[in-house]
Amino acid sequence: MWIMVAGPYTSGGAEAATRAARLAELNRAALAVFRMGHVPVIGVNMALPVIAAAEGDAFEDVMMPLSLALAERCDAVLRIGGASAGADAELARFAAAGKPVFRSLAEVPPAATPLRPPAPPSPRG
Numbered sequence: 095m096w097i098m099v100a101g102p103y104t105s106g107g108a109e110a111a112t113r114a115a116r117l118a119e120l121n122r123a124a125l126a127v128f129r130m131g132h133v134p135v136i137g138v139n140m141a142l143p144v145i146a147a148a149e150g151d152a153f154e155d156v157m158m159p160l161s162l163a164l165a166e167r168c169d170a171v172l173r174i175g176g177a178s179a180g181a182d183a184e185l186a187r188f189a190a191a192g193k194p195v196f197r198s199l200a201e202v203p204p205a206a207t208p209l210r211p212p213a214p215p216s217p218r219g
Contacts (some may be wrong), residue, residue, distance in 0.1 A: 095194075096133045098121045098168040100184040101175030103138045104157075111131065116175065123174050123199065131205025135168060137161025137184065147169060170194035172202060 101123070105117050116137060124134035136186040145152050158180055165171065171188040173181060173195065188195050191198075196202050 095169040095205065096135060096167070097127050097196075098184060098188075099127060099134050099136050100159050100164055100165075100171050100173050100178075100181040102178035102181060104180075105176070105178045106180070108153060118175045119175060123172060127202060130199075130202055131208030132202070133209070134172075135164060137164050137180075140164055158183065168193075170196060170202075172196045172199065174198075 095135055099122050101116065103120070108116065120138060124136055125180050127134035137160060138157070141157045144160060145156045146157065161180065163186060164183045165187045168188075168219050170193055171185055173185050175181070185195055
């Protein structure tokens with residue numbers, strides 16, 4: 095499955111250090127999802143480079159629209175962390191579509207077919 099990892103990033107007007115810690119938490123959860131054989135995605139990770147490229151105050155114009163568009167294309171969501179209006183909006187999309195909503199890593203099932211690196215090319219001879 096493609097599983098969105100959703101949680102707080104800027105909730106409460108977080109300072110830069112808090113945002114960095116929250117992003118690290120999202121990324122750690124994504125790694126755990128990957129190790130279960132799924133494709134993890136994080137809306138913040140998709141939006142931040144686009145916001146940076148805008149070289150201005152594009153945060154409000156980019157963050158949630160991109161994150162919600164990404165949510166539409168995922169199979170499930172893993173909601174982590176504390177209060178977050180943005181993460182709750184993402185979760186609401188999944189719930190409305192009848193897609194799985196996981197509230198802990200323990201709820202995420204292992205993938206039926208885990209991700210594997212491509213096989214090396216066969217020797218020619």
